[in-house]
Amino acid sequence: MKILVIGSGGREHALVWKLAQSAKVSKIYCAPGNGGIAAQAECVPIEATDVDRLVQFAKEKNVNLTVVGPEAPLLQGIVDRFQAEGLAIFGPKREAANLEGSKRFAKEIMEKYRIPTASFRSFTDPHEAKRYVRQQGAPIVVKADGLAAGKGVVVARTVEEAEQAIEDAMEKKVFGDAGNEVVIEEYLSGPEFSLMAFMDGTVVKPMVVAQDHKPVYNGNQGPNTGGMGAYSPVPQIPPRMVEQAVETILEPMAQALRKEGIEYKGVLYAGLMLTDEGPKVIEFNARFGDPETQAVLPRLQTDLVDVLMAVIDGHLADISLQWSDQASVCVILAAGGYPGTYEKGNPIAGISGQESGETIVFHSGTKRENGQIVTNGGRVLGVAALGESIDEAREKVYRRIEEVSFKEMHYRTDIADKATF
Template sequence: MRVLIVGSGGREHALAWAISASPLLTELFVAPGNPGTAALATNVPLRTNDIAGLVNFAVAQKVDLVVPGPEAPLVAGLADALAAQNIACCGPSAAAAQLEGSKRFTKEIADAAGIPTAAWKAFTEADEAHDYVEEIGAPIVIKADGLAAGKGVVVAATLDEAHEAVTAIMEDKVHGAAGAEIVIEQCLVGEEISVFALCDGEDALYLGCAADHKRVGDGDTGPNTGGMGAISPPPWAGQAIIDATMATIIRPALGEMARRGMPFRGFLFAGLMVEEDGPKLIEFNVRFGDPECETLLPLLRSDLLPALVAATEGELKHVDLRWRDAASATVVMCSKGYPGAYATGGEIFGLEEVGALPEVTVFHAGTMADQGGILANGGRVLAVNATGADLQEAVTRAYEAVDKIEWADGFCRRDIGRRAIFAAQARK
C-alpha cells in the first residue's frame, strides 16, 4: 500500500513510526513531515491546509490511504476532497469533523444521544454571556465555539476571570471568527483522561487511554499548552471507566452521527472528566491526540495499518488489536519561553545515543535539519517516550533519556507522571 500522512509534528512522526513497520506498506509519504519522519518516509513539501495540493499529490502518486494528523484540514474538507477522487481517508468528512470544529455542535450531539456532559448554554451576544456568568457564578468554563489551536477554552475560577474571558473571545476577538459564538458550561470536577477509539461509521475499536499534562510548569502551574507530556494507563481509569466510556459516550455519539447522515470515520478522541458517578464528556476531538499518540502507539503490538484501512471500509468488526501489558510515559521538551515567545535555531545533540536506549523512542515535533545537525524549530520540539513494566519504570527511563539530550535552549516539566505514580501506589 502507498500511504500519505498529513502533518509535521510528534503525532505524525509516531504514526509514521508505527505504519512504517507494516508488511503491507510499499511506500510512505509525509506532508510536510519533519527530520524524524524523513528517516522513515519521503517528506513532501505541502502545507497541511493545502487541500488541493494534497489531493493532487495523492492522485499523482496513486496513494491508497491518507492519514490526516491535525484537525484543521479535516474541518476544511480534506476527506471529502479525497473521496471525490476515490482515495480512502482515515478521517471524518467536514460535516462529521464538526465534533471538533464546533463546541456547540458537540454539545447538541451529546444531548441528543444522552451522553453525560456538563450543563451548557451558547451565546452570540457578549452582553447576554456576561449576564449568564453573573447568574451561574464561578468556577465556570468559557469556550470559543470554533477551532482556536487548542487555546479557546478558559476554566475561570472567579467571576472576574470569566468576564475577562468573554470579553477577550467575543469582543477583543483574540481567536478571530472562532469566537463569534461561545459555549459557557458547568465546571466538572474530577480526574481528566483522554480515551481514543478508531471508528468506521458504525463500530468503534478502543485505542487506549492516557492522561495529558497541559500546563507548562511543574505541579500543573502556568498557562495551558499543547501538552507537556502524557502517561498511560492512568491509574484512575480502570476497566469499568473504559467500558462506561465506550458504552455511554463513544458508541452513542457514533449512533447519533450516523442517524444524522454524517457517519464518523477515523480517530475519535474523547476528553473526559472522571467524576464519582462515572465519566463525563468535556469535548470531542476528531484526530489522535498529541502527545497521547506518541504515548500509546509504543504499547501497540499489532500492525496498525490494517486497522486504519478497516476504518475506511466499515470493517472494524473484524479487527482485534493486541497491546503490551506495560506502561508508557512521554516527556515533551520545549523551547524556553514556550508557550509564549521563544527562539528557534538552537542545535540539539545526543539524539542518536538516546535513540539506542532500550524501550526509548524520540519523536520529532518541532525540529529542522541543518548540515547534518538537528535544530529546534518550534515550541514543542521533542517527545521523549519510554515504556516499562509499570509507570515508575517508564517515567524513570523517559527522564534518563531526556537528561542525555544536550540542548541549551530547551526545558521540560520534571513531574510528568508523578501524581499518577502516587495514585497507583495508593491503590496497592
Template sequence: MDILVVGGGGREHAIIWSLTRSPKAGKIYCAPGNAGIAQLAECVPIGVFEFDKLTAFAKEREIGLVVIGPDDPLAAGIVDAFEAQEIPVFGPRKNAAEIEGSKTFMKDLLHKYSIPTAAYEKFSDYGAALAYLRTQELPIVIKADGLAAGKGVTVAYSREEAEAALQDIMVAKVFGEAGAQVVIEEFLAGQEMSILAFVDGETVRPMAAAQDHKPVFDGDKGPNTGGMGTYSPLPHIDEAIIREAVETIIEPTAKAMVAEGRPFSGVLFAGLMISPDGRPKTIEFNARFGDPETQVVLPRLKSDLLEIFLAVTEGRLADIQIEWSDEAAVCVVLASEGYPGPYPKGVPISGLEADTDGLVFHAGTARGEDGSWLTSGGRVLGVVGMGPTIAEARTAAYASAGKITFPGKQNRSDIAMKALV
C-alpha cells in the same frame, strides 16, 4: 502499499513510526513533515491546506492510503477532497469532523442524545455572555467555539480571569473566527482521562486509555498548552470506569452521528472527566489522533496499524480484533522557552544523537545547513519511555529527556505522578 501521511508534528511522527512496522507498508511520504519524520519518510513540501496539490501528488504516486493527522484540514474538508478523487483516505468527512470543529455542535449533540457532559450555555453576543457569566459560580470554563490549537479553553478561578478570557475570545478575537461563539460550561472536578477509539459508523474499537497534562507548569499550573506529556495505561482508574465511558459516551456518540447523517470514520477521541463519584462525563471530542496521546498509545499497539486503517476505510472494522501490550508508556514533552506564548526558533539542540534508550518523536525540529538539529516549534520533542510499570516507564522517559538539551528547554517534572500517588 505506498502511504501519504498529512501533517508535520509529533503525532504524525508516531503514526509513521507505527506504520513502518507493518509488512504491508511500502514507501511512506509525509506532507509537509519535519526533520525528525524525514528519518522515516520522504517529506513533501506541500501544506496541509493545499488540497489540490495533495490529491494530485497522491494520484501521481499511486498512493494506496492517505492518513490525515491534524484537526484544521479535517474541519476544512480534506477527506471530502480525497474522496472526490476516489483516493482511499483515513479520517472523518467535514460534516463529521464538526464534532471537534464546533464545540456548540458537540455540546448540542450530546444534550440531544442524553450523553453525559457538563451543563453549558452558548453565546454569540458578548453582552449576553458577560451577563450570564456574572450569574455563575466559580470556577467556570470558557471555550472558544472553533479550533484554537488546543489553547481556546480557560478554566477561570476568579471573576476577573473569567471576564478577561471572555473579552479575549469575543472582543479582542485572539483566536479569530474560532471565537465568534463561546461555550460557558460548568467546571468538572476529578481525574481527566483520554480515550481514543477507532470508529467506523456505529462500530467502536477503543484504544488503550491515556492521561494528558495540558497546563505548562508542574502541579497543573499556568496556561493550557497543546499537551506537556501523557502516559498509558491508567492503573489508578478502575477498568469498569473505562468500560462505562465507552458504553455511555463513545458508543452512543458514534450512533448519534450516524442518526444525524454524519457517520464518523477515523479516530474519535474523547476527553473525559471522572467525577469524585466515579462517573465519567464528556469534556470534549476530537476528530483525530490526540497529540501527545498518540505518542504513548501507538507504542502499546501490538496489532498492525495499517491493517486497522484499511479496515476502517473499507467499512469492516467490526471484523477485526485489536491487541494491546501490557507495557506502560510515558511521554515527556520538551518545549521551547516561552511556550505556549511567543518562543524563539532555530535554537540548537544537543543530545539527539545520544543513545536515549527510548523513542523520541519530533514535534518541532529542523536541520541546520551543517546538519545540526534546531528547534522550529513550541513543542519540540516528545520523549517516550517504556517499561513494565508506569514508574519504570517514567524513569526511562526522564532519563532519556535529560540527555537532550537546548537553551531555554522547559518540561514538566511531574508527568504520570497522578498514577503513582
C-alpha cells in the same frame, strides 16, 4: 503499499514510526513532515491544508493510503475531496469533523442524545456571556467555539478571570475567528483521561486509555498548552469506568451521529472527566490526540495499516486490537515561553539515534537546517518509553531527557506522578 501522512508534529511522527513497522508498507511520504520524520519518511514540502496539491501528489505517486494527522485539513473537507477523487484516506469527513470544529455543535448533540457532559450555554454576544458568568459565579469554564490549537479553554477560578477570557476570545480575538462564539460550561472536578477509539461508521473499538497534562508547569499550574506529556495506562481510572465511558459516551455518540445522518469514520477522541456521577465529556476531537498518540501507539501490537484499512472499508468488526501490557510515558520538551511567544532556530543537541531500544524521540517542532536539527515550534520533542511499570517508563524517559538540550528548553518533571496503583 505507499502511504502519505499529513501533518508535521509529534503525533504524525508517531504515526509514521508505527506505520513503518508494517511489512505491508514499502514507502512513506509525509507532508510537510519535520526534521525527525525525515529519518523514516520522505518529507514533501506541501502544507497540511493545501488540499489541491495533496490530491495531486497522491495521484502522481500512486499513494494507496493517506492518513490525516491534524484537525484543520479535516475541517477543510480533505477527506470528502480525496474520496471524490477515488483515493483511500483515513479520517472523518468535514461534517463529522465538526464534532471538534464547533464545541457548540458537539454540546448540542450530547444534549439531544443525553450523553453525559457539563451543562452549558453558547454566546455570540460578549456582554450576554459576561452577564451569564456573573449569574452563575465561579469556578466556570470558558471555551472558544472553534479550533484554537488546544489553547482556547480557560478554567476560570473567579468571575473576573472568566470575563477576561470572554474579552480575550470575543473582543481581542486572540484565537481569531475561533472566538467569535464562546461556550460557557459548568465546572466539573475529578481526574481527567483521554479515550480514543477507532470508528468505521458502525463499529466502535476503543484504544487503551491515556492521561494528558495540559498546563505548562508542574502541579498543573500556568496556561493550557497543546499537552506537555501523556502516559498509558491510567491506574487511577478503574477499568469499569472505562467500560462505562464506552457504553455511555462513545457508543451512544456513534449511534447519535448515524441518527443525524452523519457518517463517522476515523478516530473519535473523547476527553473525559471521572466525576462523582461517572465519566463525563469535556471535549471531542476528530483525530488522534497529541501527545496521547505518542503514549498509546507504542503499546499497539496489531498492524496499524490493517486497522486503518478496516475503518475505511467498514470492516472494523473483523479486527482484534492487541495491546502490550507494558506502560508507556511521553514527556514533551518545549521552547521557553511556550504557549506564548518563543524563539525558533535553536540547535538541538543529544538526539542522534531517535530510537535507542529504551526510548523513542518523537519530533514535534523541528526542522533540518544546514545539516543540523533546530527548533521550529513551541512543542519541540516528545521523549517516550515503554516499561514494565509506569515508574520504570518514567525513569527511562527522564534519564534520556538529561542527554538532550536546546536553548531555554522547558519540560514538566511531574508527568505521570499521579499514576497511582
